[in-house]
Amino acid sequence: MNQLAKDTQSKQIAAARLGIGGPVGSGKTAMVERLIPVLMARGIDIAVITNDLVTAEDAERVRRSGLIDPARVSAVEAGACPHTVIREDPTLNIEAADELERRFPGVELILIESGGDNLASTFSRDLTDFWMFVIDVAGGDDIPRKRGPGVIRSDLLVINKTDLAPHVGVNLPKMHEEALKVREGRPVLLTNCRKGEGIDAVVDLIEREVLFRR
Amino acid sequence: MLRLHGIIGQAGDPDLAPLLHHLEHEGGIELLFVPPADLGRKRFRLETDRGTDCAVSLDRNEELADGSVLFLDPERAIIARFGEQQVWRLRPFDQAAALKLGWNAGNLHWRVRFAGDVLEVLLDRPLHEYRARILPLLDSGEVSEAGDV
Numbered sequence: 001m002n003q004l005a006k007d008t009q010s011k012q013i014a015a016a017r018l019g020i021g022g023p024v025g026s027g028k029t030a031m032v033e034r035l036i037p038v039l040m041a042r043g044i045d046i047a048v049i050t051n052d053l054v055t056a057e058d059a060e061r062v063r064r065s066g067l068i069d070p071a072r073v074s075a076v077e078a079g080a081c082p083h084t085v086i087r088e089d090p091t092l093n094i095e096a097a098d099e100l101e102r103r104f105p106g107v108e109l110i111l112i113e114s115g116g117d118n119l120a121s122t123f124s125r126d127l128t129d130f131w132m133f134v135i136d137v138a139g140g141d142d143i144p145r146k147r148g149p150g151v152i153r154s155d156l157l158v159i160n161k162t163d164l165a166p167h168v169g170v171n172l173p174k175m176h177e178e179a180l181k182v183r184e185g186r187p188v189l190l191t192n193c194r195k196g197e198g199i200d201a202v203v204d205l206i207e208r209e210v211l212f213r214r
Numbered sequence: 215m216l217r218l219h220g221i222i223g224q225a226g227d228p229d230l231a232p233l234l235h236h237l238e239h240e241g242g243i244e245l246l247f248v249p250p251a252d253l254g255r256k257r258f259r260l261e262t263d264r265g266t267d268c269a270v271s272l273d274r275n276e277e278l279a280d281g282s283v284l285f286l287d288p289e290r291a292i293i294a295r296f297g298e299q300q301v302w303r304l305r306p307f308d309q310a311a312a313l314k315l316g317w318n319a320g321n322l323h324w325r326v327r328f329a330g331d332v333l334e335v336l337l338d339r340p341l342h343e344y345r346a347r348i349l350p351l352l353d354s355g356e357v358s359e360a361g362d363v
Contacts (some may be wrong), residue, residue, distance in 0.1 A: 014256070046287055124254075125254030125256075126254065208259070211217065
């Protein structure tokens with residue numbers, strides 16, 4: 001008998017864990033707020049963890065959004081540089097994810113938003129199954145060329161705030177092309193979280209690569 | 215898409231080895247090469263060396279190892295291998311050389327693909343071990359190495 005058939009008869013498969021990292025102000029929380037309704041509309045059972053330095057600011061923002069049951073949103077206070085709790089010692093986030101899985105046994109996907117960091121930010125594989133790195137055009141079109149580990153190693157690079165490109169002198173097609181080049185063709189998607197543009201493509205990728213629905 | 219969950223065992227496990235050996239002779243072994251960057255991942259989607267689209271998930275307490283068996287039935291097994299698949303490309307000089315090369319590859323149980331006039335050998339061991347087996351063909355020029363591994 002197929003191993004999956006045997007296992008699914010006997011136990012629940014753990015929820016997938018998806019990291020969302022990126023520089024301060026690139027739109028990580030906005031991405032979470034846009035992903036939630038699209039994921040839920042597709043019938044995906046989700047929960048959220050947000051990371052902040054010394055507050056629960058982002059968690060409160062998501063809880064108050066009305067998009068998701070507030071009990072499904074947990075906050076982790078890093079107390080130090082954000083990468084310390086998503087890479088060096090992700091114990092706090094692992095415990096938070098385990099706790100959400102215990103409280104919501106059917107949960108399929110847990111979004112884990114990092115605190116804002118720099119281009120060297122990466123997630124531990126112990127914590128996430130897949131992670132995206134969100135940058136924005138207003139941060140400068142040279143960001144992909146700088147080849148930061150977040151840009152290079154993430155499973156998905158998102159270039160957000162595409163609507164701002166003409167206002168900040170950014171050649172968006174060139175930025176996109178350079179991002180694909182430094183990532184050797186691995187996924188790069190463009191979004192405008194303010195208007196919800198490009199979010200369906202992000203969720204399509206999550207469904208295929210993380211949830212195995214496609 | 216073949217959905218797989220969990221590790222059945224290791225290729226060297228005494229209770230699995232005989233069946234895997236049998237499947238190897240029947241051409242029923244597929245290798246899933248896991249790139250170094252994906253080690254430690256609990257969910258991943260990759261194609262085997264024979265093109266099977268595998269969606270793999272592991273329990274949080276499971277660690278994938280080189281040789282982990284992910285799928286097993288009477289006709290087929292899928293085994294995880296670490297690192298990128300190395301491919302050795304060989305071009306025979308003429309039809310006679312192609313016959314010799316094909317005869318050697320078959321008798322040596324090499325895993326191969328065909329790409330036009332090139333025979334692609336999928337390497338499971340160091341290249342020098344393969345090269346030594348057909349050294350006369352290489353030295354005589356009947357077979358040449360087409361590009362880097």
